[in-house]
Amino acid sequence: xxxxxxxxxxxxxxxxxxxxxxxxxxxxxxxxxxxxxxxxxxxxxxxxxxxxxxxxxxxxxxxxxxxxxxxxxxxxxxxxxxxxxxxxxxxxxxxxxxxxxxxxxxxxxxxxxxxxxxxxxxxxxxxxxxxxxxxxxxxxxxxxxxxxxxxxxxxxxxxxxxxxxxxxxxxxxxxxxxxxxxxxxxxxxxxxxxxxxxxxxxxxxxxxxxxxxxxxxxxxxxxxxxxxxxxxxxxxxxxxxxxxxxxxxxxxxxxxxxxxxxxxxxxxxxxxxxxxxxxxxxxxxx
Amino acid sequence: xxxxxxxxxxxxxxxxxxxxxxxxxxxxxxxxxxxxxxxxxxxxxxxxxxxxxxxxxxxxxxxxxxxxxxxxxxxxxxxxxxxxxxxxxxxxxxxxxxxxxxxxxxxxxxxxxxxxxxxxxxxxxxxxxxxxxxxxxxxxxxxxxxxxxxxxxxxxxxxxxxxxxxxxxxxxxxxxxxxxxxxxxxxxxxxxxxxxxxxxxxxxxxxxxxxxxxxxxxxxxxxxxxxxxxxxxxxxxxxxxxxxxxxxxxxxxxxxxxxxxxxxxxxxxxxxxxxxxxxxxxxxxxxxxxxxxxxxxxxxxxxxxxxxxxxxxxxxxxxxxxxxxxxxxxxxxxxx
Numbered sequence: 001x002x003x004x005x006x007x008x009x010x011x012x013x014x015x016x017x018x019x020x021x022x023x024x025x026x027x028x029x030x031x032x033x034x035x036x037x038x039x040x041x042x043x044x045x046x047x048x049x050x051x052x053x054x055x056x057x058x059x060x061x062x063x064x065x066x067x068x069x070x071x072x073x074x075x076x077x078x079x080x081x082x083x084x085x086x087x088x089x090x091x092x093x094x095x096x097x098x099x100x101x102x103x104x105x106x107x108x109x110x111x112x113x114x115x116x117x118x119x120x121x122x123x124x125x126x127x128x129x130x131x132x133x134x135x136x137x138x139x140x141x142x143x144x145x146x147x148x149x150x151x152x153x154x155x156x157x158x159x160x161x162x163x164x165x166x167x168x169x170x171x172x173x174x175x176x177x178x179x180x181x182x183x184x185x186x187x188x189x190x191x192x193x194x195x196x197x198x199x200x201x202x203x204x205x206x207x208x209x210x211x212x213x214x215x216x217x218x219x220x221x222x223x224x225x226x227x228x229x230x231x232x233x234x235x236x237x238x239x240x241x242x243x244x245x246x247x248x249x250x251x252x253x254x255x256x257x258x259x260x261x262x263x264x265x266x267x268x269x270x271x272x273x274x275x276x277x278x279x280x281x282x283x284x285x286x
Numbered sequence: 287x288x289x290x291x292x293x294x295x296x297x298x299x300x301x302x303x304x305x306x307x308x309x310x311x312x313x314x315x316x317x318x319x320x321x322x323x324x325x326x327x328x329x330x331x332x333x334x335x336x337x338x339x340x341x342x343x344x345x346x347x348x349x350x351x352x353x354x355x356x357x358x359x360x361x362x363x364x365x366x367x368x369x370x371x372x373x374x375x376x377x378x379x380x381x382x383x384x385x386x387x388x389x390x391x392x393x394x395x396x397x398x399x400x401x402x403x404x405x406x407x408x409x410x411x412x413x414x415x416x417x418x419x420x421x422x423x424x425x426x427x428x429x430x431x432x433x434x435x436x437x438x439x440x441x442x443x444x445x446x447x448x449x450x451x452x453x454x455x456x457x458x459x460x461x462x463x464x465x466x467x468x469x470x471x472x473x474x475x476x477x478x479x480x481x482x483x484x485x486x487x488x489x490x491x492x493x494x495x496x497x498x499x500x501x502x503x504x505x506x507x508x509x510x511x512x513x514x515x516x517x518x519x520x521x522x523x524x525x526x527x528x529x530x531x532x533x534x535x536x537x538x539x540x541x542x543x544x545x546x547x548x549x550x551x552x553x554x555x556x557x558x559x560x561x562x563x564x565x566x567x568x569x570x571x572x573x574x575x576x577x578x579x580x581x582x583x584x585x586x587x588x589x590x591x592x593x594x595x596x597x598x599x600x601x602x603x604x605x606x607x608x609x610x611x612x613x614x615x616x617x618x619x620x621x622x
Contacts, residue, residue, distance in 0.1 A: 035401040085586050090400045094344045095536065096585045102529065103578035110572050219525065223412050226405040234401075260420055267413050271394065274406070278398065 002133045007252050013140040013209065015248020016147025020202030021225040022232070022240040023154065024195025030171040030235020032188050034083055037097040039199050040222025041104030042078075046071050046200025047213040048112050051119045060122035064204050071200020074104075075193040083192070101218070108215045116214035119207035143205050150198070151241050158237060167191060171235050224251075227270045233280025243281065302454055309443045318442050319514075324554045325449045326510045329456050330527075331534035331546030333503035338532070339540035340464055341496040342476030344400060347407030348531050350414040351388060351501040353523035355380035355508025357418070357425060360518035364433035373436050373513070380505040388501030392494040408525075415523040430519020439513060449510055453547075456503055460543055463499065472496050476541075504531075533581055539591030548592055553577070 025039050046067040053066035082100045086092040121139050128137045158164035166187055169177045178184045206221070207213045228247050232239030247266050255262040273280065309318050330352055337343045358380030359373065366372045395406045418425045425431075439445040463469050471492050474482040483489050512518045521527075530553065538549020560573035588595050 029401075035405070037404075082582065091338075091342060091344055092585055092589065094400065094404050095532070096582055098346070098529075098532075099578050099581040099585060103575060103582065106572050106575040106578060110575065223409050227409060230402065230405065264413060264416075267409060270406070270409065274398065274402070275394070278402075 002135070003256075005134050005136075007256055008249070009136060009140050009144070011249035011252035012147075012245060013143040013248070014251060015245040016143050017202050017206050017209065018221065018224050018228055018248060019147055019241050019244035020150065020198050020205070021221055022228040022244055023150070023237060024198040025225055026229050026232065026235055026237065026240045027167070027191055028195045029229065031167060031174075031191050032083075032087075034087070034093050035097070036078075036083070036192075036195075037094060037222070038078060038082070038100040038104055039195070039225065040218035040220075041101045041108075042071055042074055042196045042199040042218075043203040043206070043221055044105060044108055044213070044215055044218030045074055046203025047119075047207045047217065048108055048117070048203075049200070050204030051117055051207050051213055052112070054120070054122070060125070064201065067200045067204035068197045071197040071203075072193045074200070075196025076189070078196065079189050079192040101222075105215045105218055114215075116212045119211060119213055121208040125208075139208060143209060146205060150201070151237075154237065163187075163190075224266065227266050229280075230270050231273045231280060233282040236280065236282035239280060239282030302450070305450055306447065309446050315442065318446050320554065320558060322442075322446050322449050322514055324551050325453045326507050326514060327530060327534060327554060328453055328547040328550040329510070330504055330507040330531050331538065331550050332456060332460055332543055333500040333507065334528075334531040335535045335540060335543065335546045336460060336464070336472075336496055336500045336503070338535055339542065339545075340469065340476060341472045341493060342479075343396070343493060343497070344404045345407045345497070345500075346404050346525070346528055347391070347411035347414075348500070348504055349523050349525065349527035350411040351384040351504035352508035352511070352527050352531075353414065353418065353520075354384045354387065355505030355510075356512040356518050356522040357508075358383060358505070359509040359512045360431070360433050361424065363435065364431065368434040368436050370436045370438050377506060377509045380509050381502045384501040384505035385498050388498045389494060392497040393490075396490055396493045396497065411523065411525075411528070415520060418520045418523055425518075425520065428520050430517055430521075432517045435513050435516050445513065449514075452506065452510060456506070457543060457547075460499075460503070464543070468492065468495065533577055535591075536581060536584055537591055539593030539595070539597075540589070542591075542593050542597070545591050545593035552592070 021039060021043050024042075025036060028034055028036055028039075049070040050063045050067035054060060054063035057063070078100060082096055083093070086096055125139045125142050128135050130136075156164075158168060166177060166182055170184055170187060174184055177187075202221075203213075203218075206217070210217075224247060228240055228243045231246065232241075232243030247269065250265045250269060251262055254265045258265075305321070308321070312318075330348070333351075334345075334348050337345050337348075355377070359376040362372055362376035362379065391407070391410055395403050395410075398406065419427050421427075435445075439448075464472070471482065471487055471489075474485075474487070475489050475492060479489055508522060511522065534549035534553050535546045536549070537552060538547065539545025556577075557573065560576065563573075584591065590598060
């Protein structure tokens with residue numbers, strides 16, 4: 001029982017981190033029809049800048065805010081310089097965002113050095129609770145709470161506010177939104193920045209969880225996020241949450257019971273979904 | 287037209303002859319090794335261009351076929367005896383494995399749109415990398431292992447000539463391939479898949495064929511690469527190999543076969559010199575950053591690459607069409 005609860009918490013925590021990455025990816029894809037291969041780079045930048053800010057100020061709140069701002073600024077630059085010239089051309093988008101991914105992760109090595117950096121857990125969140133026989137690591141619980149909070153906030157924004165309405169309408173039909181007098185390009189930029197900020201937040205939360213940050217982590221998590229987006233359905237926000245939890249849980253249980261298959265299980269999930277339901281478990285509409 | 291074709295062929299032959307004579311004239315070991323490396327990556331980049339430039343599919347999993355060839359050769363030469371016949375057998379085995387795997391992956395994934403395909407190939411090749419890292423009894427994981435190359439290749443020159451021969455053969459094979467009716471269909475798929483479909487071509491079949499051929503050729507490059515290092519580890523399966531092929535193809539010129547060869551030359555030489563500059567300034571250790579930037583600029587401003595841009599310039603000069611007044615009716619309309 002104790003084991004299962006722990007595996008559950010591990011899986012949920014990993015799932016939430018993947019969700020933060022996948023949420024931006026799926027929104028950007030749904031709205032702008034751009035698959036951002038540089039998203040993992042933004043995630044890694046979030047992780048590094050979070051660690052850097054934490055080392056500088058010793059305050060985890062500032063570290064998180066710093067990482068989010070870094071992500072938003074990088075998102076702004078990415079949208080303006082990288083994505084804008086190639087709207088509508090899929091192959092060029094794929095190629096160019098991948099190129100930017102290389103630049104981002106190499107820039108990390110230039111700025112922070114090529115070695116991996118240790119990340120400390122803030123004292124308030126380190127340690128664990130013991131409830132009976134079950135040991136619950138505080139930080140993991142914290143990640144899960146943040147993940148659900150982000151989901152709740154975004155779900156509220158998407159469903160209840162005007163900007164959310166515009167975004168949802170944009171996912172359905174961009175031209176119509178444009179025709180109704182809304183500057184959809186501006187909305188693209190904001191959504192991209194928010195997506196990048198979410199990725200950076202994921203990175204910043206990831207750092208104390210894994211204990212170290214390294215430049216290649218971006219690509220590793222990006223692959224998981226891609227799997228999640230495919231399983232959850234491109235452009236679907238709740239879909240990406242469910243798929244992320246699914247992938248996180250499958251990963252953590254398989255890593256314990258059948259370690260050799262821990263990555264393969266995600267691939268198998270994706271293959272099954274693609275064969276039987278190529279549009280993903282959820283569709284973006286509605 | 288025929289004449290121009292012959293001129294081009296003659297130029298190529300002279301170049302190949304010059305390269306073949308090169309190791310006999312110069313005894314620079316560095317250059318022989320560097321050129322061997324360029325040839326191997328040319329083969330890889332050409333196979334990649336078959337997908338990217340001719341069929342218009344972006345695959346991020348090309349390294350896995352390269353790695354399959356490399357591991358097939360390394361493992362067989364290590365486990366069996368290091369003779370020439372085992373070497374050729376291992377190339378064949380690598381090709382068959384790569385062919386079968388690319389066929390299966392292609393069948394499953396090529397139905398999807400470009401985004402999904404790129405993502406899936408990335409994920410599948412990531413899976414192969416993990417597999418190679420975990421299956422230590424076979425691959426020795428990230429540490430890799432050394433093996434003895436056949437006696438015949440002890441002489442670097444022999445190997446150089448073999449690789450050059452492979453390059454020429456692959457070039458002519460691929461040229462024949464892309465100029466065949468099948469290759470024409472691939473180009474049609476690149477230009478407009480919907481229209482090709484409505485003309486009655488089952489485009490999935492053609493795309494699968496392209497990906498199998500590309501996989502098999504990449505596996506050949508991998509086999510040669512393993513021999514050139516006499517060592518293999520999981521780095522042959524990493525994203526870096528795919529990125530190299532991608533950069534070479536884009537910078538050299540997509541949709542041509544000479545382009546990737548030029549790209550391979552440019553990138554390998556630049557890599558050689560830039561990493562040499564690392565002593566001057568540490569930023570050159572991260573030389574790949576320059577490639578990343580050049581690559582992004584190339585995608586935005588020179589999507590045709592070096593060769594494509596030159597070709598286009600020539601084409602424009604040759605077909606200097608006098609400015610036609612758009613409003614005036616054309617001759618065709620007048621004679622109607």
